[in-house]
Amino acid sequence: MQHFTPSGLSLPSPSRRTLLRGIGGAAVLGAGVPLLSACGGSGTASDPKTVTLGSKASDPVPKKAFADIYAAYKKKSGITVDVNTKDSNTFQEQINSYLQGTPDDVFTWFAGYRMQFFAAKGLATPIDDVWKTIGGNFPEAMHKLSKGEDGKYYFVPLYTYPWAIFYRKSVFKEKGYEVPTKWDDFVALCKQMKKDGLVPIAFGDKDAWPALGTFDQINFRQNGYDFHVELMAGKASWTDAKVRKAFDTWAEILPYHQEGAVGRTWQDAAQTLAAKKAGMYLLGTFVAQQFTNKADLDDLDFFAFPEIDPAYGQDTVEAPTDGFMMSKSPKNKAEAVKLLQYLGTSDAEGIYLKSDPSVVHASTKADTSSYTPLQKKAYDMIAGAKSLTQFMDRDSRPDFTSTVMQPALQKFIRDPKGVDSLLASIERQKKTIFASG
Amino acid sequence: MTTETTKETPEAAAVPPSGAAPAKKVPQGHRRLLTRRDRLTLGLMAGLPTILHIALVWVTALASIALAFTTWDGIGFDSIQWVGLQNFKELFEQNPQFWPAVQHNVIWFVVLIVIPTPLGLFLAVQLDKNIRFSRVYQTAFFLPVVMSMAVIGFVWQLIYNPDTGLINSIIGANEPGKYIDWIGDPDLNLWAILVAASWRHAGYMMILYLAGLKGVDPSLREASALDGASEWQTFKNVIFPTLRPTNTVVLVVTIIEALRAFDLVFVFNKGAEGTELLSILVTNNIIGESSRIGYGSAIAVVLLLISLVVIIPYLVATFRKERRA
Numbered sequence: 165m166q167h168f169t170p171s172g173l174s175l176p177s178p179s180r181r182t183l184l185r186g187i188g189g190a191a192v193l194g195a196g197v198p199l200l201s202a203c204g205g206s207g208t209a210s211d212p213k214t215v216t217l218g219s220k221a222s223d224p225v226p227k228k229a230f231a232d233i234y235a236a237y238k239k240k241s242g243i244t245v246d247v248n249t250k251d252s253n254t255f256q257e258q259i260n261s262y263l264q265g266t267p268d269d270v271f272t273w274f275a276g277y278r279m280q281f282f283a284a285k286g287l288a289t290p291i292d293d294v295w296k297t298i299g300g301n302f303p304e305a306m307h308k309l310s311k312g313e314d315g316k317y318y319f320v321p322l323y324t325y326p327w328a329i330f331y332r333k334s335v336f337k338e339k340g341y342e343v344p345t346k347w348d349d350f351v352a353l354c355k356q357m358k359k360d361g362l363v364p365i366a367f368g369d370k371d372a373w374p375a376l377g378t379f380d381q382i383n384f385r386q387n388g389y390d391f392h393v394e395l396m397a398g399k400a401s402w403t404d405a406k407v408r409k410a411f412d413t414w415a416e417i418l419p420y421h422q423e424g425a426v427g428r429t430w431q432d433a434a435q436t437l438a439a440k441k442a443g444m445y446l447l448g449t450f451v452a453q454q455f456t457n458k459a460d461l462d463d464l465d466f467f468a469f470p471e472i473d474p475a476y477g478q479d480t481v482e483a484p485t486d487g488f489m490m491s492k493s494p495k496n497k498a499e500a501v502k503l504l505q506y507l508g509t510s511d512a513e514g515i516y517l518k519s520d521p522s523v524v525h526a527s528t529k530a531d532t533s534s535y536t537p538l539q540k541k542a543y544d545m546i547a548g549a550k551s552l553t554q555f556m557d558r559d560s561r562p563d564f565t566s567t568v569m570q571p572a573l574q575k576f577i578r579d580p581k582g583v584d585s586l587l588a589s590i591e592r593q594k595k596t597i598f599a600s601g
Numbered sequence: 602m603t604t605e606t607t608k609e610t611p612e613a614a615a616v617p618p619s620g621a622a623p624a625k626k627v628p629q630g631h632r633r634l635l636t637r638r639d640r641l642t643l644g645l646m647a648g649l650p651t652i653l654h655i656a657l658v659w660v661t662a663l664a665s666i667a668l669a670f671t672t673w674d675g676i677g678f679d680s681i682q683w684v685g686l687q688n689f690k691e692l693f694e695q696n697p698q699f700w701p702a703v704q705h706n707v708i709w710f711v712v713l714i715v716i717p718t719p720l721g722l723f724l725a726v727q728l729d730k731n732i733r734f735s736r737v738y739q740t741a742f743f744l745p746v747v748m749s750m751a752v753i754g755f756v757w758q759l760i761y762n763p764d765t766g767l768i769n770s771i772i773g774a775n776e777p778g779k780y781i782d783w784i785g786d787p788d789l790n791l792w793a794i795l796v797a798a799s800w801r802h803a804g805y806m807m808i809l810y811l812a813g814l815k816g817v818d819p820s821l822r823e824a825s826a827l828d829g830a831s832e833w834q835t836f837k838n839v840i841f842p843t844l845r846p847t848n849t850v851v852l853v854v855t856i857i858e859a860l861r862a863f864d865l866v867f868v869f870n871k872g873a874e875g876t877e878l879l880s881i882l883v884t885n886n887i888i889g890e891s892s893r894i895g896y897g898s899a900i901a902v903v904l905l906l907i908s909l910v911v912i913i914p915y916l917v918a919t920f921r922k923e924r925r926a
Binding site: 256261281285287369370372423427432435436566578592593597 | 677870890891
């Protein structure tokens with residue numbers, strides 16, 4: 165343990181002093197959380213020809229797709245986009261301190277509550293001037309998604325993807341199954357599949373978020389979009405009879421879900437669909453990433469979650485949307501605005517989709533001629549939706565969904581009988597979380 | 602290391618006056634023994650670590666104790682609000698994961714003490730006999746200790762994966778009806794993880810005990826052999842009592858392992874039902890986009906209090922012993 169290195173003695177005094185000052189500063193800041201902000205932000209001085217951009221796109225496919233957009237923009241405008249890419253999980257975890265420190269001018273983020281939260285905290289710049297130019301490119305639902313609680317725009321959507329029930333065309337054809345649009349047909353299909361020796365619904369909730377998606381679908385089909393939004397915003401009560409009914413509906417199909425879901429990742433669950441051991445799978449279109457074989461991928465199809473209450477039909481589509489925001493005090497605001505205007509065009513979206521075909525354009529002006537049949541269907545589904553939801557952890561407080569809802573739904577999946585005490589516990593915890601900050 | 606630096610230096614600096622030679626060269630006496638440069642160096646060597654220690658250990662610890670009585674989302678200091686004991690009340694009365702987490706930390710400790718520790722001692726005793734290939738065995742058992750907990754988590758997931766894992770594939774438990782969900786079933790998953798943790802801990806204990814055994818005076822063994830003691834008698838009455846200091850270290854290390862248990866579980870299933878741990882609850886509440894720093898700090902304070910309950914008696918006992926010596 166004893167390493168007496170002489171190097172410590174030969175430190176030049178100025179650096180010693182700055183070091184001390186730095187430590188003093190850190191001590192004053194206390195909690196240590198603000199220290200993290202040092203990780204974010206690139207130290208480049210304001211250069212009129214450069215816009216800095218913080219990106220969470222660290223996976224190779226999206227990373228390249230984004231880089232292509234910025235390269236095209238440089239060609240077009242002569243402005244360099246200086247990208248600062250971080251691992252996507254790290255980016256999400258540190259977003260708080262990142263935005264409070266010295267963030268890049270523009271950063272990648274999600275639509276919905278997650279965007280509104282930072283807008284309301286004053287950590288983003290309203291971009292109404294950007295929307296004056298790009299507004300015509302987007303459908304009404306996207307306008308709604310891009311506004312903060314104060315009615316100003318804060319977000320430029322780039323791409324989106326729907327959640328739906330996926331199945332293999334060949335399996336349905338071989339067994340003579342029909343795509344169900346009504347709840348009773350769906351339950352009957354589950355029964356039939358079980359009889360035929362299939363796992364009716366593939367399911368993997370090891371990462372705790374896939375179950376949130378199932379709840380979303382059942383809740384807005386059963387209780388409607390407005391109630392779903394109220395519930396997510398912490399206004400409606402989790403002990404409401406409507407919520408209880410949604411859980412009862414879920415319990416009805418739970419026996420047809422794949423056994424042992426809490427120990428399985430969504431990737432493994434997708435493999436059971438790919439292997440034709442499971443009949444259906446409720447997930448986002450990214451499930452296609454698990455179909456590495458071209459023939460299997462061509463065999464993949466999906467349908468919208470069936471209608472439960474005819475009053476709401478199938479009018480709501482869960483379609484998480486990713487895009488860009490502007491940080492609170494960008495160094496190069498004029499160019500950042502221009503960049504966002506470009507990112508809101510169908511050209512920019514088209515470049516992205518060329519490298520990442522698992523998603524669809526957020527814009528309605530986009531060229532859809534190169535879409536795969538799956539993409540076309542996804543696009544039509546979103547375009548035809550009356551309301552779009554984002555996904556529970558984007559539509560509600562992330563601290564509530566991650567610390568309360570994720571464990572609660574895992575518990576429900578295992579033990580659907582204990583739903584009453586579970587809902588009471590959710591409601592109690594929700595009250596304290598939504599009461600704070 | 603830092604505390605040692607501060608302890609050692611004054612002694613090192615005080616060595617020269619005891620010799621005869623410097624007295625001649627430095628007639629001014631003791632006052633001038635330390636030049637300005639020396640004093641600056643000493644000041645820095647003692648000061649820098651002190652400041653670092655205070656800033657990174659004490660200030661942060663005290664800050665999180667203070668934050669435990671607030672709500673704070675981590676955005677701007679003006680959003681900190683005092684809520685008194687509200688966080689603790691919520692934690693004890695409403696959080697469905699809190700009491701299981703406390704319980705699991707305790708189970709973690711008990712299991713580590715009861716299973717891998719005796720196993721490590723057993724292995725150490727066997728290896729200490731200088732059997733053939735002893736180095737090979739030693740390496741094999743110690744290898745898990747060298748690996749990071751995260752890697753161990755990944756390796757054991759391959760074994761426990763309910764669909765494609767080694768165990769279920771061999772015993773055919775990945776079919777409907779006979780399904781065993783090692784990772785998701787709350788009655789199983791903690792024990793599954795503890796097997797992985799014990800696998801590593803046994804190697805760790807083995808090395809500690811091996812070091813202890815190497816320090817046992819060989820003449821003790823000879824003496825007991827001459828007295829005609831059997832191997833078990835020698836171990837029980839002669840060797841084991843001399844391992845007392847090692848046992849203390851083992852106990853402390855195991856308590857620390859139980860309290861800081863985190864990485865393995867986090868990789869395994871992120872502390873889902875059945876494997877909740879205090880450290881994971883702290884992390885889940887503090888790290889994230891909109892964090893509950895006050896609430897997370899309250900959990901951290903509970904963890905700190907539990908640590909103190911364990912550490913204070915140990916320190917008291919150690920100091921008492923030192924004073925007696």
